[in-house]
Amino acid sequence: MEKPYYSLSEYLKGKFGERVYKISVNGGFTCPNRDGKKGVGGCIFCNEQGSGEHTLEGDITRQMEDGIAFAKAKNKGNKYIAYFQNFTSTYAPVNILRQKYAAALVNEKVVGLAVATRPDCIDEDVVKVIKEVANNRLAWVELGLQTANENTAKIINRQYSNAEFTAAVKLLNEYNIPVVVHLIVGLPNENFSDILNTVKFLNDHKIDGIKIHSLFVLKNTPLEKLYLGGKYTPIDRDFYIKCVAEILARIPKNVVVHRLTGDGDKLQILAPQWTMEKKKNLNAVYSYMVKNNLTQGCNCTK
Template identity: 45%
Template sequence: MSSTEHFYSLNRFLREAHGSKVIKLSIDGGFTCPNRDGKLSTKGCLFCSAEGSGDFTPSAQLSITQQLHSALDLVSKKWPQSTKYIAYFQSYTNTYAPLATLKAKYEEALAFPQLVGLAIATRPDCLEDETVAYLQELSTRTHLWIELGLQTSNEASARQMNRGYTLDCFKDAVFKLASYGIEVVAHLIIGLPGETLEDYLATARFIGQLPLQGVKIHMLHILDDSPLGRIYQKNPFPLLTEEEYIFAVGEILKLLPSHFVIHRLTGDGAGDHLLAPLWTRNKKQVLNHLNHYLKLHDIYQGKF
């Protein structure tokens, strides 16, 4: 990082890798999840929306190609000059299907014009050996990364949120994918019920020891179509303020290795479903306040 940068952004990483602005096109592969279909549970992770965290994807009733065109229409209004894209399989668990099904969907996406990569969100307990072998082969043909939802390294919090797998399961999946040369991105949620700053920092220290390519960090969103949202409506619990969240992100960044790509520092909650915290609706303002805070306090990724 240069002396004026406070973290290694995804935008910079993709520009370095592909020589231009690269935009992610979010799509719904039509998958489900073992935490929803009864294999593990029918409740899902308590914080997860009815759309499986794919609230901004096109309809799964459309083909992969149709969804990519639809997503492209939306982003082209904001980035009309971009010529390169990554297909982001976002909703639910995108390796939870027979290999033939996965191949059909991934290969259809790869046929989309000017696509330079695939980002695949999944669970660490849904990575069969034959699937990982295929992902390795894919990674030789396109820029591929796998996104795994850790959220927290606190096992008690994970059980409370009905995550459905252990910390060892997550760690084993990261090392397995890395051994195949596949890039891995971890998701973290700040503000889970009962967690404190020390929990967030413990999670940061935990992932800092893993062979990850990057990390996504965002605030806990309380959505009215999630199990946690229904709990919150009956018995509201404390949530972080914007100032508390920004402070926590700054402390986390200090602990993360400088080579980790920061894919996200805040997130979007679907406006129609967001119960709280309402300050997260203004993503641009949150990022502006965060960048000002990092500059003011001379905070940069890997400082400690």
């Protein structure tokens, strides 16, 4: 079935003429919300992997080489994107960032550099390094937003403001670096109108991509304590499907959809169990959209 939204695989295929495989790299960063600069506990859902899943470890060049060997063996593609995923992948002095990013661009088959970070860890020097190292490769930056509701942001201990998010997007726009935004559905106390308000806020920005996932409870996180203490109830699948479909219907058609489901470590996820049924969840999003005659952007008022 043709997807009712503009997927990352479609975008990459259109750009490079073939399948492109993203290799997650652990750059060995930490996070200002963990090392004490902004906070020590981290966002309530984040565990000791720093919101990175399935990443390799150790020397960055080696991680890329291992990732490429894996992709070749599994026939996953012949071009690659180095994706700095864990923690805050711009949180280091620029000379260190330069070395780390360059170490991932191991050959000309690595056609892109993707960097995930927090909006308060983006400034002009960082942006210039990303541009410089990527050179003529594709580069994008992923920014956490999760929600535009600043009360929820306090509850999840996000420790940056919506204004910082706006400033980071503006700066990246000025340097023509595509921005991919992370949203979470199912945050504590949030309902459907919170989701719609977040989309409204997002549509006041120029963004290029979106990643959506449901909040899941990972072991050894502050959220685990809330969940076990009965203070947090995960959402159900139907609510998630509805939210995802309605978000897609409201964002512009040209925004690339990088992800619609979480992809957490099954051994670490306590709840909700349905979140691990990736294929079923994706099919449910397609079905909801078809049934309700929705396609990406059909209700976008931007």
